[in-house]
Amino acid sequence: MPALQTHHDRRIVVLIEAERNIMTEQTSIAHRICPFCEACCGLEIELEGKKITRIRADKADVFSAGFLCPKAIGLKELHEDPDRLRSPLIKRNGKFIEASWDEAYAEIERRLPPVIAQYGADAVATVLGNPVSHKMGLLLYFPKLAKALGSRNIYSASSVDQIPKMLSVGLMFGSWLSVPVPDIERSDFLLIIGANPMVSNGSLWTVPDFRSKAKSLRERGGKIVVIDPRKTETAEVADAHHFIRPGADVFFLLGLVHTLFDEKLVRLGRLAEHTLGVEQVDEAVKEFAPERMARRCGIAAATIRELARSLATSERAAVYGRIGTCTQEYGSLCSWLIDVINVLTGHLDQEGGAMFPKAAAFAANTRGKSGSGRGVISGRHHSRVSGMAEISGEFPLTCLAEEIDTPGTGQIKVLIAIAGNPVLSAPNGARLAKALDQLDFMVSMDIYLNETSRHADVILPGLSPLEEAHYDMTFTQFSYRNHARYSPPALATEGKQPDEWESMLRIAAIVKGLGSNTDIDVFDDALLEQDLQRSVGDASAHVMAALRPLRGAERQVELALRSGPYGDQFGQQPDGLTLAKIKAAPSGIDLGALTPRIPEVLRTPSGKIELAPQMLLADLGRASADLEAPAPDMVIIGRRQLRSNNSWMHNLPALAKGTYRCTALVHPDDAQRLHLVDGGMAQIRNGARMITAQVEISAGMMPGVVSLPHGWGHDLPGTQLALAGERPGVNLNALLDENLRDPLSGNAVLSGVAVELSALE
């Protein structure tokens, strides 16, 4: 600043400084990674004292660069929502009453250990919902709770979501989360199957502002092709869209793989020396010529062949599939074939292709010896009633109800539900709801009294996202670009509400017999010391001392970062990452574009890409036998909506307002045939199950397919969701059969289920 010349100048400076003081006293800006969806946008929270005055995108964010969606305002509305729970609830004589934290933990101590003593560890089940993957406290401390419980009964939303993909990448690349993602900024061709990133903002692919990235791709001459039974918002911004018969992706994908071999388009390039099983795949797909697949999947043979050629001849291309390809009978096969194509076309692990992110912390594919490993192990035990295999340490969510309501040795007596709402989010929630009422004891860790937590005996509410710190442990593993960002709490907690990691640890302490009043920090220290002894042996004292100033989840983040692939290795790499360095960069640290990682990323015992896992090859017989199956007259699929997030954001005014959205989309021809009118009501029936939904006629639907969003149906008694209850919508999952699963992964079939549709007078 130039030297001040005049009295006038000096006065201005005094004024500016006065204003700055007001700014610092009253207005402040906090940074928060949005926890609502996988895009993980960096946001700026403007505060006046404790009041949230504005939420906007952080333009300087190294990863999301100024993008946000309408849900971001939900951070303010959630914080202020009068229905959001701030203190624990205990059910007494069927009614919830507010309780202190000490009372709530004491109630758990009174009721949980006796059940374990009487029935054994497996009598206590845990069920985890989607927000767990967005919450470092829950994610980091659940393993400690699970270890203390020692129960095999672990369930989560993964098995109504991505577990088929986890299984296929686990078998192929050796760890559950080694999911390759499109390197969209350098790609020329994207084939998107059963995903709608324009609305979902990406999944197993963290890609904020998909729209701009897709636009740039097309502006540089690239192409996007979408395969979906609905002409989605993503299809609208693509070059081509093809309807596919729901649930028939496996036939389409087999047709593509067949073509690659048939037309001699297979080019593994650099991957050749790192891949096993190419010949087996060639042999296995011989019978699946596109000409035989076309009728079954609804896509012409010429189109399948043309797409195979485009993928093979584009220099930089990737195939990406999501929910639509997972939540169906062939979820595992589809997930596998997508990456088989990425490998056979030489696009896996190549710039502009499907690449492996390298997260700064917590990724199994950055730990231990690189290049090979134990691979993944599944099926170590089977569920009691249906005999479903454990995958990645959990049983299918659709087995939870039967494990509670089927008497016998090993029956579940206690449930700890953590940030999940399976009564709405899982098929046949009515059965689950009934089962929950038969439990001896149920704890919900949730922020609402909703369709699931209403069944609990004790509810422990989590903090508002603005009151807790955040490091993204999950989605950094699926990010289109490597980065590290940290959000400190934007606001101090009101009262004595603990962080969720503390509650988890306290329940673990209760199970361990340490008592509900135990000193949590002492317990946490002891657990960490044990872990360090195992991982770093003699160096544990040094590491423990370095971590000493921090506690809880934050301390775990510091440990993972410093020992991670970019870390300072506790002083050995002084330029490396530490939590302090990330904290000093409120808009994050960019760690660069994705780089090739094969073979280093692999953790298979062979040290190779396993292109032809036996389990998957064996399942092709099922597809082969199903080739002639006729198309049902009408099938139902799901859809996501921009202002909604599964079941739990319907109580926030800015997201709940506007036109009614829980509508059943049908093609005009179907509407005419079935005498359905726009805005009229339709009965949707699956055997004895029936719901009534409002019809919306849409030329974007594939004929013979009806689309209804999930997560609705807020008309169940005993909840405290005033706004959501005003327009409850209907529950798609009430129609679906909990016994319909992808047999390999146990994932629920949520898509392509045959229904009858009829007009309601």
Ligand SMILES: Nc1nc2c(c(=O)[nH]1)N[C@H]1C(S)=C(S)[C@@H](COP(=O)(O)OP(=O)(O)OC[C@H]3O[C@@H](n4cnc5c(=O)[nH]c(N)nc54)[C@H](O)[C@@H]3O)O[C@H]1N2
């Ligand atoms: N038919 C059909 N069903 C589906 C799907 C579909 O496409 N079609 N999609 C499936 C998918 S992909 C998923 S991921 C699942 C989701 O299944 P769930 O995770 O069971 O459902 P959500 O609606 O996300 O419920 C999240 C719960 O977490 C609570 N919550 C929110 N924030 C916090 C927090 O900070 N702490 C705690 N303790 N609790 C919190 C909410 O109040 C809510 O109860 O639904 C699945 N269900």
Ligand SMILES: Nc1nc2c(c(=O)[nH]1)N[C@H]1C(S)=C(S)[C@@H](COP(=O)(O)OP(=O)(O)OC[C@H]3O[C@@H](n4cnc5c(=O)[nH]c(N)nc54)[C@H](O)[C@@H]3O)O[C@H]1N2
């Ligand atoms: N706004 C918003 N964003 C969200 C969520 C939300 O509820 N709302 N949920 C979050 C969660 S938990 C997840 S897992 C992700 C999911 O992310 P996405 O997978 O991108 O989500 P969807 O929008 O459900 O897209 C699935 C698409 O599959 C299509 N589909 C259905 N059946 C089939 C089929 O058999 N074959 C094919 N090829 N396509 C099919 C549907 O028409 C739909 O367009 O989104 C996340 N983001």
Ligand code: SF4
């Ligand atoms: S796109 Fe997802 S992460 Fe970004 S602001 Fe919207 S809800 Fe939040």
Ligand SMILES: [Mo]
């Ligand atoms: Mo999900």
